[in-house]
C-alpha cells in the first residue's frame with residue numbers, strides 16, 4: 001500500500017493497494033498550525049479496510065481550538081497564548097476563564113467569573129457522610145474517583161448535556177468543588193475535621209487553608225507558596241488530547257453526564273505513565289537519596305538503560321515533547337523560589353534532582369531518544385515543599401486538569417460532527433468454531 005499527496009488547492013491523499021483493490025482518495029485538512037490531517041472517515045466504506053494505530057501515534061481523534069503543543073520545539077499555547085506569558089501574567093482562575101471561553105477576561109468578566117466559582121465552593125453537606133465509608137488509608141485517587149463520580153448523584157440539576165446552561169453550571173461546579181473535595185480527602189486521611197471553604201481567599205489560598213488549617217490553628221498563608229501552587233495549577237490546566245482528556249471525551253461521547261465523565265478522567269490520570277508520574281518521580285528521588293544519593297546516580301542510570309530492569313527515569317520523556325517540556329522550565333523556576341523562601345535551597349533532594357537531570361541530559365541513551373524532563377520531574381519537589389503529602393500529588397493534578405477536561409468535553413458536545421467514539425480492531429483471535437460438550441473438551 002502506498003499514498004501520494006497532491007499539491008492543488010484541495011489537497012488530498014490517494015491510497016493505492018498492492019492487492020489490486022481500487023485506490024481511495026481522501027481529503028487533507030489544514031489546521032491553523034500543526035500537521036495537516038488526512039480525513040480517513042470514508043476509507044472503510046470505500047475500501048473495506050481499517051487503519052491501525054494503537055496508542056494514537058498518528059491519529060487526530062477530533063478537532064479542537066483549545067490547546068496547541070509543538071513537541072519538537074517545546075511550545076505550549078492555551079488559546080494561542082504561550083504558557084510562559086500566562087504563567088507570569090495570569091492567575092489560575094483567569095487561566096480557567098481563558099480555557100473555557102477562548103479569550104482572557106477583562107476586569108468585570110474576571111470579577112464575575114471569580115464570584116461564580118467562589119459561590120460554588122461548598123459541597124453538599126451529605127457528601128461528608130459519603131467520605132466516611134472509605135478506609136482512612138485509602139489512596140486519595142481512589143477516594144477522588146468515587147467522590148467526583150458521586151457528584152452526579154448530588155447535582156442532577158446540571159447533568160443535562162444537551163442544555164448549554166446546565167453544561168456551564170456543571171463546569172463552574174466542578175472547578176469550584178474539586179479543591180474542596182481534594183482537601184476533604186486529605187483531612188479524612190489524617191483524621192482531622194473538614195475545613196469549609198473561605199470565599200474571601202483566592203482559589204489557591206483557599207485550597208491551602210482547607211488543607212492546612214484546623215479548628216485549633218488557623219493556617220497563615222504565604223504569598224510565595226500560594227503563587228507556587230497557583231503556578232502548578234496553571235501549568236497542568238490543559239494539555240490537548242492526552243490520555244485522561246481523551247478518556248473524558250470518549251466517556252462523554254455516549255452522552256454520559258459531566259460528573260461521570262470527569263470521574264473517568266480522574267481514573268485515567270491516576271496511572272504512573274500519566275498523572276501518577278509526579279508521585280512516582282518524587283518516590284524515585286527519595287529512593288535514590290535513601291540508597292546513597294548523588295553517588296548512586298551512575299548506578300541508577302545504568303539500571304534505567306538496562307531494558308530488563310523495568311526501571312524508568314520517572315519525570316522524563318513525553319509522548320509529544322521531544323524537547324524540554326516548557327512547563328518543566330517554569331516549574332524548575334518555581335522550585336528555586338519555593339526552596340529559597342523556605343530556606344531549603346540546600347535540600348539534598350533538590351540537589352539530587354539537579355544532578356540527575358544534568359547527567360541524563362548528557363547521556364547518549366536519553367539524547368538519542370529525545371528524552372527530556374517533563375513537568376512532573378520538578379512538580380513533586382515543589383508540592384512536597386508546600387507540605388502536600390506525596391500520595392496527594394495526582395489529586396492536585398486532577399484539580400488543575402478539571403478545567404481542561406470540562407472545556408474539552410464541552411467543545412466535543414457542541415461539535416456538530418460529534419459521534420459516539422467507537423474504535424475498530426484488527427481481530428487476531430480464534431475464528432468461528434463449535435462449542436464441544438464438556439466431556440470432549
Ligand code: ACO
Nearest residue numbers: 272273274275277304312313314315316317318319369374
Ligand atoms: N526512562 C527510560 N527510558 C524511557 C523513558 C524513561 N522515562 N521514557 C521513554 N523511554 C524509552 C523507551 O523505553 C523507548 O526506548 P526504546 O526505543 O529503546 O524501546 C523510547 O524511550 C521511547 O519511549 P516510548 O515508551 O515509546 O514513548 P511513549 O511516547 O510511548 O511514552 C511516556 C511516553 C509514557 C511519558 C514515557 O516517556 C514514560 O513512561 N515516562 C516516565 C513517566 C512519566 O514521567 N510520565 C509523565 C508524562 S507527562 C504527564 O503526564 C504530565
